[in-house]
Amino acid sequence: MLKFTLKRLASLLLVLIGVSFLVFMLLSLTPGDPVRMMLGESATPEAQEALRKEMGLDDPLLVQYGRYMKNIVVHQDLGTSYSTQRPVLDEIMNVFPNTVQLAVAAMVIAIILGIFLGIISAVKQNSLLDNIVMVLALIGTSAPIFWIGILMILLFSVQLGWLPPSGFGSFEQLIMPAVALGMQSTAVVARMTRSSMLEVIRQDFVKTARAKGQREIVVILKHVFRNALIPIITVVGLQFGTLLGGAMLTEVVFSIPGVGRLMIEAIKQRDFPIVQGSVLFVAACFSLVNLAVDLLYAVVDPKVSKE
Amino acid sequence: MEEKKSRSQLMTVLKTLSRNKMAIFGLIILLLLLIMGILADFIAPYDYAKQDLANAFQHPNAQHLFGTDEFGRDIFSRIIYGARTSLLVGFVSVGIAVIVGGALGAVAGYYGKRVDNFIMRLMDVLLAIPQTLLAIAIVAALGTGLTNLMIAVGISAVPTYARIVRASVLTIREEEYIEAAKASGTANIKIIVRHILPNCIAPVIVQVTLGMAGAILTAAGMSFIGLGIQPPNAEWGNMLSTGRDYIRGYSYMTMFPGLAIVITVLSLNLLGDGLRDALDPKLRN
Numbered sequence: 001m002l003k004f005t006l007k008r009l010a011s012l013l014l015v016l017i018g019v020s021f022l023v024f025m026l027l028s029l030t031p032g033d034p035v036r037m038m039l040g041e042s043a044t045p046e047a048q049e050a051l052r053k054e055m056g057l058d059d060p061l062l063v064q065y066g067r068y069m070k071n072i073v074v075h076q077d078l079g080t081s082y083s084t085q086r087p088v089l090d091e092i093m094n095v096f097p098n099t100v101q102l103a104v105a106a107m108v109i110a111i112i113l114g115i116f117l118g119i120i121s122a123v124k125q126n127s128l129l130d131n132i133v134m135v136l137a138l139i140g141t142s143a144p145i146f147w148i149g150i151l152m153i154l155l156f157s158v159q160l161g162w163l164p165p166s167g168f169g170s171f172e173q174l175i176m177p178a179v180a181l182g183m184q185s186t187a188v189v190a191r192m193t194r195s196s197m198l199e200v201i202r203q204d205f206v207k208t209a210r211a212k213g214q215r216e217i218v219v220i221l222k223h224v225f226r227n228a229l230i231p232i233i234t235v236v237g238l239q240f241g242t243l244l245g246g247a248m249l250t251e252v253v254f255s256i257p258g259v260g261r262l263m264i265e266a267i268k269q270r271d272f273p274i275v276q277g278s279v280l281f282v283a284a285c286f287s288l289v290n291l292a293v294d295l296l297y298a299v300v301d302p303k304v305s306k307e
Numbered sequence: 308m309e310e311k312k313s314r315s316q317l318m319t320v321l322k323t324l325s326r327n328k329m330a331i332f333g334l335i336i337l338l339l340l341l342i343m344g345i346l347a348d349f350i351a352p353y354d355y356a357k358q359d360l361a362n363a364f365q366h367p368n369a370q371h372l373f374g375t376d377e378f379g380r381d382i383f384s385r386i387i388y389g390a391r392t393s394l395l396v397g398f399v400s401v402g403i404a405v406i407v408g409g410a411l412g413a414v415a416g417y418y419g420k421r422v423d424n425f426i427m428r429l430m431d432v433l434l435a436i437p438q439t440l441l442a443i444a445i446v447a448a449l450g451t452g453l454t455n456l457m458i459a460v461g462i463s464a465v466p467t468y469a470r471i472v473r474a475s476v477l478t479i480r481e482e483e484y485i486e487a488a489k490a491s492g493t494a495n496i497k498i499i500v501r502h503i504l505p506n507c508i509a510p511v512i513v514q515v516t517l518g519m520a521g522a523i524l525t526a527a528g529m530s531f532i533g534l535g536i537q538p539p540n541a542e543w544g545n546m547l548s549t550g551r552d553y554i555r556g557y558s559y560m561t562m563f564p565g566l567a568i569v570i571t572v573l574s575l576n577l578l579g580d581g582l583r584d585a586l587d588p589k590l591r592n
Contacts, residue, residue, distance in 0.1 A: 011431075015428075015431050015432055015435045016435065018431070018435075026444060026445065027444075029448065030447070138573065138576060139573065141576060142520065142576050143568075143569045143572075144528060144544075144547075144569075146547060147547060147565035147568065147569070150551050150565070153554060154561070241437040242437070242438075244437045244440065245437040245440050246439070249439075249528050252531070253551070263443070267443070267446075267447040267534060272447075275444065275447050279440060279444045282436070282440055283435045286435060286436070286437055
């Protein structure tokens with residue numbers, strides 16, 4: 001298990017170095033001169049040249065990349081924002097807790113509601129309830145988060161006046177964004193729970209458990225659900241990527257100051273250190289979550305770590 | 308003989324598919340959307356970009372079925388042209404992903420060893436960035452607009468296809484007829500194109516259908532946040548973004564583009580699920 005963990009950590013590190021290289025090169029090849037952007041069009045060529053030298057922008061790209069990586073490793077420094085002149089990491093950490101709160105709330109909704117609906121659907125297979133849940137799940141995977149968000153604002157803020165349409169901080173402000181963001185994942189988890197449960201429910205040991213006179217709820221939760229868990233964990237893990245991507249859209253709809261909005265604003269202002277830093281930061285979080293899921297997987301199913 | 312066999316296989320697939328009412332429903336809606344997109348010039352009652360400030364903010368009525376936007380543009384016409392945009396984005400970006408990803412996957416799976424290792428580690432790097440985020444980062448570098456949007460969404464989906472094709476190739480690579488082809492001196496590239504790729508078609512077709520749904524959603528999302536297709540071009544995502552600003556009093560502006568996206572994506576998902584059931588009985592659930 002320890003060896004498995006270390007091996008996965010090493011490959012994660014390599015992948016992140018790859019991500020940093022990719023993103024660095026991608027954004028460095030972009031047209032547009034950061035120096036002119038920072039100083040304005042009226043700056044003298046001498047002033048521009050001086051700043052360019054100070055920032056090291058006239059070094060070869062690989063040297064610049066090396067310096068970028070060195071600063072990350074040695075000083076935990078992701079660079080400085082062009083527009084606010086503050087450290088990129090500070091800017092990200094300022095808003096990151098909001099994104100995490102949003103994503104975690106959405107995930108909790110998706111896990112609880114998704115598994116609940118999936119189990120009910122599987123137990124009552126082909127009933128009216130099952131059909132309704134599956135149709136809703138299908139619509140849930142097809143509807144854009146931002147549209148659902150707008151509809152919720154329309155109903156609960158504009159029409160009924162129950163919930164605030166924007167902002168972040170209070171519990172009321174978290175409800176709509178979390179539901180909107182979690183809806184798609186709820187649908188995916190419900191579908192996977194249902195199909196995974198159905199596969200197990202037909203097996204012989206379930207019949208045995210019933211024949212022993214176990215109560216049905218015990219059979220379903222203890223025997224069926226536990227054995228159906230692995231595909232569900234996998235799909236939940238995969239949802240984190242979708243959630244992090246979707247969080248960006250949700251943040252825009254509900255005007256939540258999060259990493260997504262920070263990044264989108266930075267792209268519009270061509271503030272590339274922020275863009276670079278955010279992509280790298282989110283990729284690192286995403287990879288760590290995936291690693292955690294894999295480890296959890298290895299705990300649930302010992303066969304995995306032996307491979 | 309062989310032709311007969313493959314034809315009967317195709318018939319079985321079509322038969323299974325035709326019995327799936329949901330999938331056929333999805334297919335019909337998609338065909339209608341496709342016709343709508345292609346014939347937009349003839350169907351749309353108004354020019355999608357024509358401003359008519361005297362008639363701005365009209366609620367749905369007989370002249371403007373879906374109402375007009377803040378510049379008096381006819382929303383019904385913009386929805387029709389939006390179908391063209393969305394389907395085009397779906398086709399082209401998935402096309403890019405299939406060609407690039409398929410080629411990488413085939414090469415990785417066929418040659419194995421170092422080539423495989425290199426390509427798949429590269430894919431791991433791309434997969435470490437959530438897909439929407441990757442597309443956004445690429446647009447940040449390339450700039451906004453239709454072409455760049457299609458490239459960005461396409462590239463962000465490359466690893467999916469690389470993995471599918473590679474997995475299929477790995478199962479086929481050791482088959483005897485591949486060995487026979489190698490022994491008879493057939494060039495590697497010919498073996499890949501003639502013998503190996505046709506065997507990957509089933510899983511790829513399923514993923515293409517579902518992938519188009521995803522691509523259309525991602526593209527609409529990017530236009531919604533202002534990093535995709537910009538107004539006055541008609542695109543459902545950017546129409547929703549405008550509608551959001553006028554949500555008080557003009558909610559119809561957000562209804563129709565949103566419904567259009569849901570209907571399109573839902574149809575693709577229904578068809579994709581149906582195709583999966585028909586093409587791969589193992590995956591049925």
